[in-house]
Amino acid sequence: MQKRIPSELISYLIMKTMDEKGETYGYELINTLKDISNEHWDPSYGTVYGALNRMEKKDFIQRADVEEEDRKYYRLTSKGKEELEKRESGMKEIGEMAQENVLGFLCVYREIYGEDKFQELMDRMRKEF
Numbered sequence: 001m002q003k004r005i006p007s008e009l010i011s012y013l014i015m016k017t018m019d020e021k022g023e024t025y026g027y028e029l030i031n032t033l034k035d036i037s038n039e040h041w042d043p044s045y046g047t048v049y050g051a052l053n054r055m056e057k058k059d060f061i062q063r064a065d066v067e068e069e070d071r072k073y074y075r076l077t078s079k080g081k082e083e084l085e086k087r088e089s090g091m092k093e094i095g096e097m098a099q100e101n102v103l104g105f106l107c108v109y110r111e112i113y114g115e116d117k118f119q120e121l122m123d124r125m126r127k128e129f
């Protein structure tokens with residue numbers, strides 16, 4: 001599993017999750033990120049809670065008034081919703097660049113490992129998607 005996820009992508013996905021689900025907490029966000037990536041990503045507590053702390057300092061999120069022992073719930077603020085909207089178009093551009101990177105890596109993979117391994121990888125990708 002890949003553990004290193006760009007912090008801007010983490011923040012975006014956290015804000016998007018909060019926008020869709022409403023109030024949420026760190027462990028739930030970790031599981032959401034795992035689910036989105038089909039468990040190829042396994043973000044640490046430090047990664048997610050670090051992102052939450054940074055977003056809270058920027059007033060993109062705030063703690064929600066949910067009383068549950070040992071859990072801190074967060075929700076998106078109006079400033080966070082504005083930031084999410086700004087990032088939506090940026091994420092589309094990143095997605096287009098990522099597509100080119102993925103295609104490039106696939107070509108390099110085929111060159112290094114050969115056609116048989118490449119076809120195995122493509123079969124695996126077809127099963128996942």
